[in-house]
Amino acid sequence: MRTQAAVVQYALAPLAVELREVPIPEIGDGEALLAVGAVSVCGSDVHQAHNTQSWPVNVPVVLGHEFCGTVAKLGRGVPGFREGDRVVSETAAEICGTCVLCRTGRYNICPARKGFGYGIDGAMAQWVKVPARCLHAIPDSLPFELACLSEPHAVAYQAMCVNTRIRPGDVVVVLGPGPIGLLCTKMAALSGAGPLIVAGLARDTERLKTARLLGATHTVNVDAEDLNAVVRDLAPLGADIVCDATGASNALAMALRIVQPDGQVTKVGWSPDVIPTDVNPLVHGNVRLQGSFSHNYPVWERVIHLIDRGVTQANEIVGLKAPLPGWRDAFDAMHEGRVIKSVLLPA
Numbered sequence: 242m243r244t245q246a247a248v249v250q251y252a253l254a255p256l257a258v259e260l261r262e263v264p265i266p267e268i269g270d271g272e273a274l275l276a277v278g279a280v281s282v283c284g285s286d287v288h289q290a291h292n293t294q295s296w297p298v299n300v301p302v303v304l305g306h307e308f309c310g311t312v313a314k315l316g317r318g319v320p321g322f323r324e325g326d327r328v329v330s331e332t333a334a335e336i337c338g339t340c341v342l343c344r345t346g347r348y349n350i351c352p353a354r355k356g357f358g359y360g361i362d363g364a365m366a367q368w369v370k371v372p373a374r375c376l377h378a379i380p381d382s383l384p385f386e387l388a389c390l391s392e393p394h395a396v397a398y399q400a401m402c403v404n405t406r407i408r409p410g411d412v413v414v415v416l417g418p419g420p421i422g423l424l425c426t427k428m429a430a431l432s433g434a435g436p437l438i439v440a441g442l443a444r445d446t447e448r449l450k451t452a453r454l455l456g457a458t459h460t461v462n463v464d465a466e467d468l469n470a471v472v473r474d475l476a477p478l479g480a481d482i483v484c485d486a487t488g489a490s491n492a493l494a495m496a497l498r499i500v501q502p503d504g505q506v507t508k509v510g511w512s513p514d515v516i517p518t519d520v521n522p523l524v525h526g527n528v529r530l531q532g533s534f535s536h537n538y539p540v541w542e543r544v545i546h547l548i549d550r551g552v553t554q555a556n557e558i559v560g561l562k563a564p565l566p567g568w569r570d571a572f573d574a575m576h577e578g579r580v581i582k583s584v585l586l587p588a
């Protein structure tokens with residue numbers, strides 16, 4: 242059996258991740274084997290490495306769900322692709338395919354959905370097996386190290402452009418300047434938001450600078466400043482839209498405090514903490530609370546186009562590139578806030 246090196250989470254314990262030899266996947270009908278060109282590290286990969294995730298993990302599992310590469314081998318029944326094609330892969334590695342959600346293109350919320358990197362082996366390896374329905378061709382002009390960021394772009398697009406309607410001039414607040422919060426900031430900016438306020442902690446100074454580069458008009462360090470006062474100064478009734486992209490459950494209370502009556506809170510960040518929150522402001526303010534999870538085919542096509550044209554400034558969030566054996570520093574750099582996003586280049 243041929244093997245390859247892969248970044249594997251082998252147990253549900255802190256730091257139970259290592260580079261180990263695993264079999265190169267065998268493909269069947271309707272599947273493709275990709276030579277991984279780039280795989281970006283997600284906050285969720287870092288959570289799994291610390292065993293602080295809020296989703297079930299099927300250990301042992303190869304990490305990595307933000308990836309792209311070259312089609313190395315195709316099973317039967319994969320129309321539209323050829324060996325050698327440059328592609329990105331969606332993340333819904335397994336769906337039922339028959340429920341009403343799957344049949345109407347909303348397979349991202351199929352109850353049977355399993356994603357790469359926690360339910361199914363992911364792409365922090367030289368080779369990864371994907372169902373052909375996950376593939377999207379990418380233009381030659383789009384380098385792998387940016388194409389792999391399609392997934393977090395798709396998360397942000399789904400949150401801010403599908404599950405939220407932003408009109409030009411809407412007051413938008415983004416809580417949490419992590420990779421998803423920053424990309425939500427960019428999507429809000431592209432949608433015409435303004436003022437566009439991004440809030441983070443004292444340790445987020447560098448990330449808040451990046452938020453400005455991506456289109457934020459104001460940034461707030463909530464450890465030093467009163468976010469509610471900043472928002473009320475700009476918009477006395479509160480923000481039209483608040484995006485909660487933090488990994489802290491108590492941020493919802495802040496979101497409900499600063500949203501305007503009849504506004505919307507879009508929650509894309511999640512956390513294992515279960516905490517009591519007063520949700521009465523939802524009723525009193527006639528506020529919509531909208532969760533946002535994952536993404537589907539048209540969203541991917543759109544973000545690939547946006548990244549390729551450079552309008553999302555995707556390069557601004559990549560702070561570290563490393564070969565696969567450098568995975569640990571790539572994870573630590575994100576965990577410690579040294580970089581916004583790390584990219585592994587297995588080839």
Ligand SMILES: [Zn+2]
Nearest residue numbers: 283307392393
């Ligand atoms: Zn991700």
Ligand SMILES: [Zn+2]
Nearest residue numbers: 337340343351
């Ligand atoms: Zn389904």
